[in-house]
Amino acid sequence: MKIATWNVNSIKVRLPNLLAWLKDAEPDVVCLQELKCVDEAFPRSQVEDAGYNVETHGQKTYNGVAILSKSPLEDVTRGLPGMEDDEQARYLEGLVPAGDQMLRIASIYLPNGNPAPGPKYDYKLDWMEKLAAHAEALLAYEEPLALTGDYNVIPTPDDVHDAAAWADDALFRPDTLKAFRTIANLGLTDAFRACHTTPHRYSFWDYQAGAWQKDNGIRIDHLMLSAHAADRLVSCDIDKYVRDWEKPSDHVPVWAELDFD
Structure with a gap:
């Protein structure tokens, strides 16, 4: 079973790339972020x-x-539990068949948090606290779980081209990393790091200052797996080549293969 996450940065602009990648990669489940459209404007028929x-x-x-x-x-949840007053569409969760089991999977677009410190950063940390609480509740079910998406978190210096340049950024501040560790330490495995120890593999390159050409990137798109999913992890990778396509997103797909046979 192949699952993936991809921040498409506008589904309207990125639809041709999405359809091409779906045909090329053949994932079973894909979590998308930053659609930038209302539900009615999503290109449902083309994707169906x-x-x-x-x-x-x-x-x-x-x-x-x-x-x-x-x-x-099945069992679809819209909006992060605990953030009922949140007007920002950042969390979607559902159950999908996985062999003779069910996989619970979430698409997460965690707040950026910049400028930090400030209200946007406070919102990010609050959101992460609520995500940790919900993740803990889901893990209590002891079922295969994948919390995937654009976390807007650079987990370690190995996940950024120039750590010093990001030191004060909301994606890499100490409080951000502490909040991310709180989530991970509940018992979630970073699928990419479980499969790759090589540093400086990225999922995002800014459109500015030739970041792509210089490989000046960051790894902020994550597949976080419960033990019941991580035990079935076969492989995981980043489809970097998609960043070289015409009109690319600044993010690329990250995927994992899970064996539910």
Whole structure:
């Protein structure tokens, strides 16, 4: 079973790339972030024609998350529990068949948090605290779980081209890393790091200052797996080549293969 996450940075702009990648990569489940559209504006028919069921949690112009699955999703949750007053569409969760089991999977677009310190950073830390509480509740079910998405967190200096340049950024501040460790330490495995120890592999390159050409990137898109999913982890990688396509997102897909046979 192949699962993936991809911040497409506007589904309207990125639809041709998404459809091309779906055909090329053939994932079973894909979590998308930063749709930048309301639910009604999502190109549902084109994605369904590509063989996927679609669940969305969108909003106008900003944010927005989706889950595309070859099998219908069940028990769908829109919005992060504990953040009921949050008007930003950043969390979508559902159950998908995985062999003779079910995999619970979430598409997460965690707040950026800049400028930090400030209200946006406070919102980020609050959001991460609520995510930790919800993750702990989900882990109590002792079922395969994948919390995937754009976490807007650089976990370690190995995940950034120039750590010093990001030292004061909301993606790499000590409080951010502490909050991320709190989530991971609940019993979640970073799928990419479980498969690769090589430093400086990235999932995001800014559009500015030739970041892509210089490989000046960061790894902020993560597949966090419960023990019941991590035990089935076969492989994980980053489809870096997609960043070289015409009109690319500044993020690329990250995927993992899980063996549920």
